[in-house]
Amino acid sequence: MGQTIEGKTAIITGAGSGIGRATALQLAKEGVNVGLIARTESKLEKVASEAAEYGVKAVIAPADISNAEEVEYAVKKLHDELGFTDILINNAGIGVYGSFLELDPEEWKRTIEVNLYGTYHVTRAVLPQMIEKDSGDIINISSSSGLKGTAGSTAYSASKFAIQGMTEALMQEVRRNNIRVNTLNPSLVATELVFGDDLEEQDKEKYMQPEDLAEYMVSQLKLHPRIFIKQSLQWATNPF
Numbered sequence: 001m002g003q004t005i006e007g008k009t010a011i012i013t014g015a016g017s018g019i020g021r022a023t024a025l026q027l028a029k030e031g032v033n034v035g036l037i038a039r040t041e042s043k044l045e046k047v048a049s050e051a052a053e054y055g056v057k058a059v060i061a062p063a064d065i066s067n068a069e070e071v072e073y074a075v076k077k078l079h080d081e082l083g084f085t086d087i088l089i090n091n092a093g094i095g096v097y098g099s100f101l102e103l104d105p106e107e108w109k110r111t112i113e114v115n116l117y118g119t120y121h122v123t124r125a126v127l128p129q130m131i132e133k134d135s136g137d138i139i140n141i142s143s144s145s146g147l148k149g150t151a152g153s154t155a156y157s158a159s160k161f162a163i164q165g166m167t168e169a170l171m172q173e174v175r176r177n178n179i180r181v182n183t184l185n186p187s188l189v190a191t192e193l194v195f196g197d198d199l200e201e202q203d204k205e206k207y208m209q210p211e212d213l214a215e216y217m218v219s220q221l222k223l224h225p226r227i228f229i230k231q232s233l234q235w236a237t238n239p240f
Contacts (some may be wrong), residue, residue, distance in 0.1 A: 002222040006031030009082045011075070013065055013122055014092030016043030018191035021140060022210035023089055024058075026218050034055040035078035035085070037071075037122070039064050057082060065092050065118030066110075075125040084133050087221060088126045090119045091141045093159075108155040110164055112167045115159035120166065127174070134165065136179040137221055137228075140167050141213075144187040146234060163229075171230065180228035182220070186213055187235045208236045 010027050014020035016038035024034045027052035036044045036051075036058065042059035059069055059081045061074035079085065093115045096107045111172035129143055130136030145153050147158025164183060171181040190207040213234065 003052055005015060005077060005087070005218070009033045009035065009085040010087035010089060011035040011078055011085050011122070012089040013037045013118070015047055016040050019189065019210045019213050020089070020091040020093075021047050022214040023091065023217055026214035026219070027087070028052075028054040028056045028058065028230070030218055031056060032087070033082050034059075035082050036060045037063050037065065037074050037078075039139075050186060052123060052239045054233055064116050065122055066113040071118075071121040071125050073134075079129065085126050086133075087131075088123065088130075088138045089141070089217065091119055091137065091143065092122075092123055096155050096157050097152045099152060107164065111155040111159050112162075115156070116162045116166070118162060123170070125181075130179050131174070131177050133228075134178050135225070136177075138179065138181045139217055139220070140181070140183045142167070142183045142185045144185050144235075145154070146183070147185055147233065168230070178225065180225075182229055183231050184213065184217070185233045186231075186232065187238065189213065206236065206238070 006057035010032050012020050012024045012034060015024050020038065024036055024047055028034055034051050036048055039062060044062060048058035048060050059078055061077045062235045063070040065071055076155040094111060096111045123138060143160045145157045146164050147216045149157040159186050167181055167183045170208035174181060186208060188207050190209055194200050216234065
């Protein structure tokens with residue numbers, strides 16, 4: 001038998017759109033109270049309003065996750081209003097592509113600051129709550145580019161490979177605290193981050209949808225606490 005997640009509290013980063021938005025709404029459907037973090041307040045407000053329709057608490061905390069002080073303030077706000085965090089979905093990230101020599105060094109640095117340090121900042125702010133409670137789930141959204149590098153993705157792949165190592169090491173540290181830490185590694189997902197406005201509506205259906213990943217995460221979270229999936233890779237069946 002699995003477990004119910006109704007009544008738990010989750011923090012989702014990058015919650016204003018794409019995978020983050022879909023995950024927040026899927027969790028809300030399951031009766032999970034949600035704390036929403038992203039840079040754009042107007043987007044967060046819209047998602048919070050949608051989530052609240054399921055009868056759960058939905059609180060927003062705008063922040064740039066690459067900024068440790070903003071993250072600490074945001075997590076404290078969510079803790080004050082929602083209580084202890086049971087679930088953390090580290091989803092926020094950026095994708096910058098280009099050949100190694102042509103990519104602007106500042107863009108390279110920014111990719112690491114958001115994707116790697118951002119995940120670190122949020123996890124470091126939330127983890128003490130989980131350790132105190134002696135339970136929790138942390139899901140880090142990496143990428144298939146974090147398992148295999150490709151031409152033109154040096155910055156993005158570097159940040160996502162780093163997420164893999166950080167996740168595995170942390171998983172080993174906190175298993176004794178009944179905290180599950182794992183990565184999801186999706187290939188192409190039909191989001192603005194990947195395609196922008198380049199895809200026609202009918203073409204988007206060929207690719208993985210944010211809702212697909214949201215449903216998958218919920219199924220993982222419902223597993224009995226004695227088991228978890230350390231790492232998984234998600235692919236669309238036939239997008240070609």
